[in-house]
Amino acid sequence: MGMKTSLGIVGCGNISSVYLQAPLLFENVRVAACADIDMQRARSQAEKFGVPKVCSLEELLADPEIDVVVNLTVPAAHAQVSLATLTAGKALYSEKPLAINREDGWAILEAARQQHLRVGCAPDTFLGGGLQTCIKLINDGEIGVPVAATAFMVNHGMEHWHPDPYFFYQPGAGPLFDVGPYYLTALVAMIGPIRRVTASAKTTFPERIVSSEPKAGTKIPVNTPTHITGVVDFASGATGTIITSFDVWHHRLPYIEVYGTEGTISAPDPNKFQGPVYLRRAKDEQWREIPLTHGYTKNSRGLGLADMAQAMRSGRRHRANGEMAYHVLDVIESFLQSSREDRHIALNSTCARPEPFAPGEHSWKDEN
Ligand SMILES: NC(=O)c1ccc[n+]([C@@H]2O[C@H](COP(=O)([O-])OP(=O)(O)OC[C@H]3O[C@@H](n4cnc5c(N)ncnc54)[C@H](O)[C@@H]3O)[C@@H](O)[C@H]2O)c1
Numbered sequence: 362m363g364m365k366t367s368l369g370i371v372g373c374g375n376i377s378s379v380y381l382q383a384p385l386l387f388e389n390v391r392v393a394a395c396a397d398i399d400m401q402r403a404r405s406q407a408e409k410f411g412v413p414k415v416c417s418l419e420e421l422l423a424d425p426e427i428d429v430v431v432n433l434t435v436p437a438a439h440a441q442v443s444l445a446t447l448t449a450g451k452a453l454y455s456e457k458p459l460a461i462n463r464e465d466g467w468a469i470l471e472a473a474r475q476q477h478l479r480v481g482c483a484p485d486t487f488l489g490g491g492l493q494t495c496i497k498l499i500n501d502g503e504i505g506v507p508v509a510a511t512a513f514m515v516n517h518g519m520e521h522w523h524p525d526p527y528f529f530y531q532p533g534a535g536p537l538f539d540v541g542p543y544y545l546t547a548l549v550a551m552i553g554p555i556r557r558v559t560a561s562a563k564t565t566f567p568e569r570i571v572s573s574e575p576k577a578g579t580k581i582p583v584n585t586p587t588h589i590t591g592v593v594d595f596a597s598g599a600t601g602t603i604i605t606s607f608d609v610w611h612h613r614l615p616y617i618e619v620y621g622t623e624g625t626i627s628a629p630d631p632n633k634f635q636g637p638v639y640l641r642r643a644k645d646e647q648w649r650e651i652p653l654t655h656g657y658t659k660n661s662r663g664l665g666l667a668d669m670a671q672a673m674r675s676g677r678r679h680r681a682n683g684e685m686a687y688h689v690l691d692v693i694e695s696f697l698q699s700s701r702e703d704r705h706i707a708l709n710s711t712c713a714r715p716e717p718f719a720p721g722e723h724s725w726k727d728e729n
Pocket residue numbers: 371372373374375376377396397398399402418433434435436438441442456457458525539
């Protein structure tokens with residue numbers, strides 16, 4: 362491994378621009394190559410961001426210079442690309458979800474275990490200044506013992522803005538698989554692993570019509586639930602209510618609230634890195650906005666990747682890791698299973714709460 366960890370980016374679509382700029386935010390990584398089944402896309406992103414090599418996935422996996430493969434393909438392709446990465450003996454950092462079903466997710470963890478390779482996975486927003494401040498408040502006992510939490514991710518879908526929104530309405534996406542990981546990962550990072558879930562899932566609109574360019578007017582068949590109401594029991598004894606929906610036009614719901622024996626935290630959008638964070642203790646007359654105690658408060662996607670790159674050198678555990686991503690995937694699948702089978706689902710997976718950052722602990726250049 363050279364001075365910087367060399368990344369090979371696979372999938373040069375919408376989100377790739379953020380990762381291709383990661384070396385500007387994190388000085389311990391560099392992008393060595395990029396690949397896409399659409400070579401034109403790969404070429405154009407490489408040109409825009411100064412990536413020295415454009416190649417096929419096979420060539421990228423055979424390149425001895427590359428330390429970590431960053432899988433930014435569509436969810437349905439995650440497992441295939443991730444398994445090929447691990448089989449080729451390379452460490453993996455994947456966009457969320459880890460896979461679109463438990464079997465594929467488990468196969469990824471198993472392949473990594475056998476090869477003694479790291480698996481990292483988005484989301485890494487829980488490492489941002491907003492959620493790290495919430496985690497510190499909880500760890501410092503500011504709200505006492507967490508009793509319960511609520512989390513709401515409700516909107517009217519992605520076909521109004523994403524240039525190619527088909528995948529959002531197919532199995533492995535929908536609001537639960539696509540955006541749910543941000544909320545569930547934040548809850549697990551704040552409160553710990555989940556032991557049991559139940560949910561009701563429905564599909565309100567069987568078809569969506571794209572209004573964004575360049576595919577405006579295209580019809581998308583909806584093949585996954587688009588409104589999911591879930592209840593979770595954390596291993597700690599706290600409970601949670603989570604709604605993820607692409608069926609709601611308007612609402613006045615918070616993002617995430619955590620209710621403790623001594624007070625309440627109102628957490629920021631877990632899809633982002635910033636605040637605001639509000640705290641109201643039992644006897645407080647009003648909510649107080651809490652100054653953020655941690656850095657990375659702007660779009661810092663790749664923070665979990667930089668943390669993993671550093672952990673690979675020092676030998677410590679990395680925070681946005683495969684075990685937590687698999688646990689979140691298990692919760693998601695179990696929600697849908699619970700709704701289908703009319704029963705609670707006890708989870709087989711668990712994970713450790715990721716180690717929080719100490720305030721001011723930044724091992725990489727923080728330009729925020
Ligand atoms: N767009 C966002 O705002 C956003 C935000 C956070 C996370 N994500 C996640 O990032 C991932 C990618 O999302 P996106 O919006 O960039 O999608 P996208 O459709 O814009 O891009 C995906 C790219 O992957 C390529 N691809 C597909 N299968 C491939 C394969 N087998 N080998 C190589 N390349 C392949 C496609 O050609 C395409 O260029 C998804 O997992 C999504 O959940 C997206």
